[in-house]
Amino acid sequence: MKRIAILASGSGTNAQRLMEHFAGNSIAKVVLIGSDQPTAGVLQRAWDMGVPSYLFNGPQLKDGTLLRELQQQRIDLVVLAGFMRLIPAGMVQAFPQRIVNIHPALLPKYGGKGMYGEHVHRAVIAAGEQESGITIHRVNERYDEGEHLFQTTCPVLPEDTAETLAQRIHALEHAHYPRIVEALMKAL
Numbered sequence: 001m002k003r004i005a006i007l008a009s010g011s012g013t014n015a016q017r018l019m020e021h022f023a024g025n026s027i028a029k030v031v032l033i034g035s036d037q038p039t040a041g042v043l044q045r046a047w048d049m050g051v052p053s054y055l056f057n058g059p060q061l062k063d064g065t066l067l068r069e070l071q072q073q074r075i076d077l078v079v080l081a082g083f084m085r086l087i088p089a090g091m092v093q094a095f096p097q098r099i100v101n102i103h104p105a106l107l108p109k110y111g112g113k114g115m116y117g118e119h120v121h122r123a124v125i126a127a128g129e130q131e132s133g134i135t136i137h138r139v140n141e142r143y144d145e146g147e148h149l150f151q152t153t154c155p156v157l158p159e160d161t162a163e164t165l166a167q168r169i170h171a172l173e174h175a176h177y178p179r180i181v182e183a184l185m186k187a188l
């Protein structure tokens with residue numbers, strides 16, 4: 001049985017879908033939810049699902065404390081689901097090809113530092129895009145630049161706000177992230 005850790009900073013709806021998908025799955029299970037935000041909704045979701053959580057701060061991300069925890073827990077794949085910090089080079093090297101992220105836009109557009117959550121949707125609408133979507137990609141030392149694994153699109157409607165576009169994007173994320181992660185786990 002392969003072991004998944006999810007890192008999340010926010011509400012955690014993607015983390016929830018992943019936990020649900022892999023509960024009772026024969027290939028992999030979510031064994032840890034890591035968060036850098038003590039008030040993140042994802043921690044309550046982990047509690048409700050009976051998945052252990054691990055809280056860490058910025059220095060502990062950089063100094064290898066989180067990495068040691070992931071290694072002790074024999075994690076096979078690290079899944080970022082609304083995680084807002086840069087993954088340090090040491091962790092990327094310790095998990096080669098084994099960290100993935102989901103981004104709420106069609107990379108390489110609307111990526112990079114500061115481009116997360118509603119900031120992304122605001123920028124997409126402000127640019128007058130008629131289409132947005134999601135990108136699932138491997139994680140390297142730079143924000144949103146790793147190899148793309150999957151993209152799919154949705155329309156941006158004239159009346160969209162960041163909130164309504166976020167809802168459409170979330171629906172895409174929830175539909176696709178679990179199955180893409182499962183395919184990765186099968187290939188490990």
Ligand code: GAR
Nearest residue numbers: 010011012013014082103104116117
């Ligand atoms: C998701 O839309 C995810 O794509 C985005 O944060 C949201 C988290 O939602 N991630 C980024 O913007 C990363 N740059 P959730 O907490 O409900 O899963």
